[in-house]
Amino acid sequence: xxxxxxxxxxxxxxxxxxxxxxxxxxxxxxxxxxxxxxxxxxxxxxxxxxxxxxxxxxxxxxxxxxxxxxxxxxxxx
Amino acid sequence: xxxxxxxxxxxxxxxxxxxxxxxxxxxxxxxxxxxxxxxxxxxxxxxxxxxxxxxxxxxxxxxxxxxxxxxxxxxxxxxxxxxxxxxxxxxxxxxxxxxxxxxxxxxxxxxxxxxxxxxxxxxxxxxxxxxxxxxxxxxxxxxxxxxxxxxxxxxxxxxxxxxxxxxxxxxxxxxxxxxxxxxxxxxxxxxxxxxxxxxxxxxx
Numbered sequence: 001x002x003x004x005x006x007x008x009x010x011x012x013x014x015x016x017x018x019x020x021x022x023x024x025x026x027x028x029x030x031x032x033x034x035x036x037x038x039x040x041x042x043x044x045x046x047x048x049x050x051x052x053x054x055x056x057x058x059x060x061x062x063x064x065x066x067x068x069x070x071x072x073x074x075x076x077x
Numbered sequence: 078x079x080x081x082x083x084x085x086x087x088x089x090x091x092x093x094x095x096x097x098x099x100x101x102x103x104x105x106x107x108x109x110x111x112x113x114x115x116x117x118x119x120x121x122x123x124x125x126x127x128x129x130x131x132x133x134x135x136x137x138x139x140x141x142x143x144x145x146x147x148x149x150x151x152x153x154x155x156x157x158x159x160x161x162x163x164x165x166x167x168x169x170x171x172x173x174x175x176x177x178x179x180x181x182x183x184x185x186x187x188x189x190x191x192x193x194x195x196x197x198x199x200x201x202x203x204x205x206x207x208x209x210x211x212x213x214x215x216x217x218x219x220x221x222x223x224x225x226x227x228x229x230x231x232x233x234x235x236x237x238x239x240x241x242x243x244x245x246x247x248x249x250x251x252x253x254x255x256x257x258x259x260x261x262x263x264x265x266x267x268x269x270x271x272x273x274x275x276x277x278x279x280x281x
Contacts, residue, residue: 018219018225056205057202057221059100059104062103070125073121073125
């Protein structure tokens, strides 16, 4: 039962962090994060890993030449 | 392009709503093909197609999702054909299995915080890069670009359930890879150890 509860919390937190909950469900999750230490621990862990992933992927910055080339082709087209 | 609106209107719309996503598109393109030149070509092709059909785009709607869909289709059509590499995993085969799994949308890892806090970005990037393309795509779209399941489903043309199961599978693969890295760094996986100890004590 405890395992199932843990999975249920992870599932709810996952849906929240993946931006797939309704506004009222989001509020409910945030309330639980505030009031329940074990829920908060799961939330923090999931959030930290997502942030690690997000920060690890190197973001590109395209060269001004590419932008210029696209704009030129559009004008020529 | 429609003649109903002026050329200036479409040029302004292009600059204002489409071009600001160019860096995100390039990041996505690069992580699909791992080649700077191909990524640039892909981004350019995406913008040229977007401009050609700009009259189909509704001002103020989700330009980013629209552009990502065009890019993904361009990649599938042009670049995947070139590689002719067979997909190693039958993704849809696992969908029904994971759909029924109550852990199906469960989040990420049970890695202890101290484990992943010490991981180098390179290791995480390597783990992401080693994912099969279908799995890498959903991780990039969800965790890096912040699209919802519904948006991802539209971008990659699969049902939401498939997005969820691919995410689940991708995260599990990442978890295993990162655990291996963590162990290499000297961390021990103690998951379940406390529970096991408690169970043993109760049995005694």
